[in-house]
Amino acid sequence: MPEALTAEKADDRGVRHFSVFLNNKVGALLEVVKLLGEHNIVVLALSIQDSSESSICRFVVSDPDRVEELFEENAIPHSVSEVVVTELKEGAPDLPNVLAALLKAEVNILFSYPLLIRPRGRAVLALHVDDNECATSVLRGDGFYILTQADLSR
Secondary structure, three states, X not given: OOHHHOOOOOOOOOEEEEEEEEEOOOOHHHHHHHHHHHOOOOEEEEEEEEXXXXXXXXXXXXXXXXXXXXXXXXXXXXXXXXXXXXXXXXXXXXXXXXXXXXHHOOOOEEEEEEEOOOOOOOEXXXXXXXXXXXXXXXXXXXXXXXXXXXXXXX
């Protein structure tokens, strides 16, 4: 991975993602992405939920600690939560297996999106679920590799 993905504070905790609340105006997303880029932070995943007046942009980034500081310093409205990030060894054909494992454990998926990177050369999916611990356990039990922030920030 490029050197820009290195984060001094990367660890083995779960992956945090940011929900950023933006006015629905031309260039609003670019302003945030440029701010991150100016601080050598790479956007690793992006999902946008649009409405007529505002958007919720969800980001997974290379240095979540620094992003939290930047958002506070720049008064960017946001929230932070943890997502389960799993590798799909076979790519898209593994999706039904992920869903079946979570169904078996009665874990609800609130939303999901793919990552823009492939840390180990495989497709990767971020899952915001109602029980991270259970989802992680059941997915690992079914042979899925769960990525940590350290895996993504290298």
